Amino acid sequence: MKKIFTYAILFFFTLLTSVLRAQTIKGTIKDQSQTLIGATIKVDGQALGTTTDANGNYSLNVKAGSYRIIASYAGYESSSKNITVSQGETVNLDFVLNQLGNLNEVVVIGSRSRPRSQLNTPVPVDVVDIKKISRDGPQVSLNQILNYVAPSFSSNIQTISDGTDHIDPASLRGLGPDQVLVLINGKRRHTTSLININGSFGKGSVGTDLNAIPTAAIKRVEILRDGASAQYGSDAIAGVINIILDDQVNVLTGSVTTGGYASKNTEGDKTFDGGQVQANLNYGVPLGKNGGYVNVAGSYDYRDYTNRMKAYTGTIYTDYNDPALATIPGTPTGKDITDAELAKRGQTRSDFNSRVGQSANRGGSLFFNSSVPVSVDAEVYAFGGLNYRHGESAAFFRTPSQLTQTNASIYPNGFLPLIVTDNSDKSLATGIRGKLGEWKVDLSNTYGQNTLNFTTDNSLNASLLSSSPTSFTDGGYGFIQNTTNLDLSRFYKDVLSGLNLAFGAEHRYENYKINAGSDESYVNYGNALNVGTDANGKPILIPNPQGNVSTLFAANGAALAGGAQGFPGFSPANVVNASRTAVAAYADGEINFTKALLVDGAVRFENYSDFGSTVNWKVASSYKFSDKFLLRGAASTGFRAPSLQQRYFSATSTIFANGQFVESGTFRNDSRIAQLLGIPKLKQETSKNYSLGFTSNLGDLKITVDGYYIRINDRVIYTGQFTGSATGTAQDVEIYNILHNANATSARFFANAIDTRTRGIDAVITYSKQLGQGAFRADLSGTYAKTDLVGKIHASPLLAGKESTYFDAASTIYLESAVPQSKINLSLNYNLGKWNFFWRDVYFGKVTEATNVVTAQDVYKGKTVSDVSVGYELYKALRLTIGANNVFDIYPDPTSVANQSSGRFLYSRTAQQFGFNGRFLFARVSFNL
Incomplete structure (x- = not known):
């Protein structure tokens, strides 16, 4: 003692x-x-x-x-x-x-060496100051902020596209949503569990839900516009988006933004719709006295739906709905009696509208970012968050004339099915980084999970007749990703003008699930099996949902539909619980041969448990002729592993194709129907990426220009619709029976079917100047990206003559011209004392209607959308901002009659430039304490 x-x-x-x-x-x-x-x-x-x-x-x-x-x-x-x-x-x-000026910010993405200015990076990088833009701009979600700021980035709110209405697909350089990799604080972000299968850009792909990350938690966003698979792995063919979370402390910041659409095309006699509210809060506290911190941010979001449909012009009632009005009373034939019946019932055509606009949505997020030094040379860090969103969108209205899909005893005037989603997202990254001798070491583990569950409300299962429920639990998806990384790097200042070496390893685990819904959400109770004949020669039918004989018929003699109308549930045949692992090793070297000449090289080996190995490389270089001019270029190979969703997704869904409702089944590549058509097993996409550009720093004026070429082989596509026949060949009959058992009339698949090339150029010009008593800044940026189909479609001998179905015309348009090939952004900002003035023009280039009907492939010309805002500092820590997105209420070109679907789509739903909601007015109060 x-x-x-x-x-x-x-x-x-x-x-x-x-x-x-x-x-x-x-x-x-x-x-x-x-x-x-x-x-x-x-x-x-x-x-x-x-x-x-x-x-x-x-x-x-x-x-x-x-x-x-x-x-x-x-x-x-x-x-x-x-x-x-x-x-x-x-x-x-x-x-x-x-x-900071826009092009002076220091970035960390694209290299494992020391951070450097954008003007000195060997590959192009955009930096978006989310705090400043979310203070002045009308947009509040991350997808829409980037859509109006970064020309190479594209994202639009979808409509009547099932789950895609609630998770906006996003892309870089016109490539697919699954060909851009998203990082948070340099760590791989998980994708959503949703696969886009309906009529929207990115059809057949799985992207990352950027809107799950609250803007209040973000310090800045770095967008690497160059292939980076050799550095970061799969999905980085088009580039990388790195989201840097906020780390400030002792400051409470917050904002409340409210607004809505005040447009000439608001629904009915409304002057204002689509109301939105977003509330943000951020606060950080120091941990200890050595620079530790924890920063916490939260948000609440509410968004009401919009509808830009005016009046349904198709058939609403036929003489089956009122046999007394048949040509011969009591013997209906399907004659259109809509106008007479509307007058008798005191209804209008607008009473039968769908919702063609943005979905309703509400939810919240909570994110944190933290670091705690544990010694002079080491710190423990953690970041992550939770996001929950409850969404509601609509399917197509089921009119009384659609006898196989309605029941007059439940809905005498038809019904509008509602697709309700519960989208839950969670993530957590932890790690320790520091120095081990002269080496920097970073060991981390990143976990992410997304679940998306569906409910169909205000609907029915017609095969249950009058006993059908009106709300259905449909089941849903789940996706888990866990990534473990070990990264080491060392800088040798005495080797030439500086050498940085880095290497590391990665292990990734992924799991994908589909959960079944309730029986009534997917079963057709009118199906039966024919097990023989009785003594009188009549067929013996046993009720069976998997049967290929229909027993329940509407008044017009057609078989009643099964499953929930609008969004059928997932059946036990769709249920899956699939996993895979991937291991990788990389090496990265960056050497400054002189203070002017920089060369960067990387090589990466990656092995997937479900399809094998791939090796990719990258070389980038820059030469600084002077402080005013730098030439840069890069060449690389890349890859994208097919997602688990593409490998294992199967379901039956209602789609709208070429003016018709179709119950279409998606089947796995290992299914019997895929074997009958010769659909092969999925493998990785491979790419080659080349870029060349320059940067120029002329003091107040800064310029970057970069051209690029991307060749992608064996791209995974979502095929067109294959059908069978009850009276054709043995193959056709078997396909027909498989489809009937799945409550479907057509089949689609995922396949490595095409090769593509993308050529483009990006330019960014920034000018900043003290102007009078204030500070002025102008940003002009633009992009042109053209993607083309190269060579023949990769079809098996069994598909000879069916290539136009395997990869149809609509899919070609989605690939090449359903999003603008050109986009130009001009932003003007002037700060004068307590005042801030903001103006932005964004030009969205022409697009084409994605349809297989050649005469209906409308081309919609480019349009310019203008944003404006004025901010005033009411007090030292309190600011008021008011303004508008699309202040001049610009709409895309209207569709032709052939694409309006009986008045549903006045503006294209397949080729969206900037949406069709019109003028959005907003007011924002923000504080900084």
């Missing part, structure tokens, strides 16, 4: 001595006009740092020695100073930070 007491006294004395003789660096961080609260101070190369207090002051205890101190703050250029501290000394070190 005495010995323990002695050691305690010695420890206390040593600690006291060290405190009394501590070395301190302290100072103030400010910009040109005020101190900065929550600015970050770090010691370069060490996990040692702190943040400024409410007065902009900081204090940092260090050992005696020489240091490089870095000061940073969101929206400002970082600044560093070298300092030497003697034993027991207190040194004052102040910083004055300058606000």
Whole structure:
């Protein structure tokens, strides 16, 4: 006991001595006009740092020695100073930070070397300051913010596309949503569980749900516009989006945005619809005294639906609905009696409208970002979040004339089925990074999960007759991804003008599930099996949902439909629980041969448990002729592994194709029907990517221009619709019976069917200048990307003569011209005292209607959409902003009669440039405390 007491006294004395003789660096961080609260101070190369207090002051205890101190703050250029501290000394070190221009920001994506300015990266990178844009711009969701800011990025709200109405597909350079990789803080983000199978851009693909990440949690977004599979793995063919989470502390920020559409085409006699509210909050607290922090952000989102349909012009009632009006009373033939019946019932055609516009949506998110130093050379970090959204969209209205899909005893006037989704998303990344000798080491594990469950409301199962329920539990999807990474890097400053080496390994586990719905959501209770004949020669029929004989018929003699109308549920035959693993190893080297010449190279090996291995490489280089001009270029190979969703998804769904409702089944590649048609097993897509460009820094004026060429082989596509026949060949009859058992009339598949090439050019010009008493900035950016089908369609001998079904004309248009090939963005921003003025014009290029009917392939010309806002600082920490998206209420070109589907689609649902909701007015209150 005495010995323990002695050691305690010695420890206390040593600690006291060290405190009394501590070395301190302290100072103030400010910009040109005020101190900065929550600015970050770090010691370069060490996990040692702190943040400024409410007065902009900081204090940092260090050992005696020489240091490089870095000061940073969101929206400002970082600044560093070298300092030497003697034993027991207190040194004052102040910083004055300058606000960033668009092309001066330092990025970390695209290289595992030290961060560098966008103008010095060997590949093109855009940096989006989410805090500033979400303060001035009308858009509130991440997808829409990027759609109006980054020309190479494309995303639009879909309509009457089942689950895709609730999760917007997004892409880079006109390629697929699954050909862009999303990272958060440099770690791979999981995809959604939804696969897009209906009439929308990205058909057949699985993307990442960017809207699950609240903008309040984001510091900035880095968009790498170049192939990066050799660095980051699968999906990075078109590029990489890296979302950097906020790390500020001691500052409470928040905003409330409300608005809606005040358009000439609002539904009915409304002057305002589609109301929206978004509330954001962000706060960070320091952990300890060495730069640790935890930043927490939350959001609440509400969005009402819109409808841009005016009046249904098709058949609503036939003489089957009122036999007394038949040509021969009591003997209906299907004659259209709509106008007479509407007059008798006191109805209008608009009473039978679908909802053609954005879906209704409400939900919330909670995200965090944290780091805690555990020693001078190491820190533990964690980030992640939760998101939940409840959505409601509509299917096509079922009119009383659709006898096989309705029941007059339940819905005498027909019904509008509602597709309800519960979308839950969760993620957690943890890791430790630091220095091991001269090497930087980062060990991490990232977990992500997405579940999407469906309910069909205000519907029925016609085969249950009058006993049908009106709400159905349909089942849903689930997807899990867990990624473990080990990354090591080292910088050799004495090798030529600097050499950085990096290598690492990755293990990824993925799991995909489809869960069945309730029986009544998918069963056709009118199906039966023919097991023989009785003594009178009549067939013996046994009720069986898998039977190929119909026993329940509507008044017109057609078989009644089974399953929930609008969105049938998933059956036990669709249920799947599939997993796979992938392991990878990479090496990355970056060498500065001189201060002007940089060469970067990477190679990556990856092995998937379900299809094998792939090796990819990348070489990038830049040459800096002067401080004003840099030439850069890159060449790489890439790949994209087919998703588990593409391998294992199967279902029957109602689609609208060429003016007709079709019950279409999606079948797996290992199914019997796939074998009958010669549909092969899925394999990876492969790509070659080349880019060449330059950057120029002319002081106030900064320019980047980059051209590129992307060749993709064996692209996975979603085929057209194959059908069988009850009286054709043995193959046709077997296909017909398989389809009948699935309550479907056609079959679709996923297949590596085509090769494509994409050629394009991106340009960004930024000009900033002190103008009078204020600061002016102009950003002009544009992109042109053209994707073409190359060579023949990869079809098996069994598909000879059916190539136009395997990859049909509509799919070709979705690939080549359903999204704008050209896009130009001009943003003007002027800050004057307490005022801020913002104007933006975005030109969306022409698009083409995706349909197999050649005469109906309408081309819609390009349009320019203008945004405007005015902000005023009411108090030092409180700002009011008002403005509009699409202030001039611009709409796309109207569709031709052939594409209107009896008045449903006045504007195209397949070729969307910027949506068709019209003018959006908003007001926003934001604070910073």
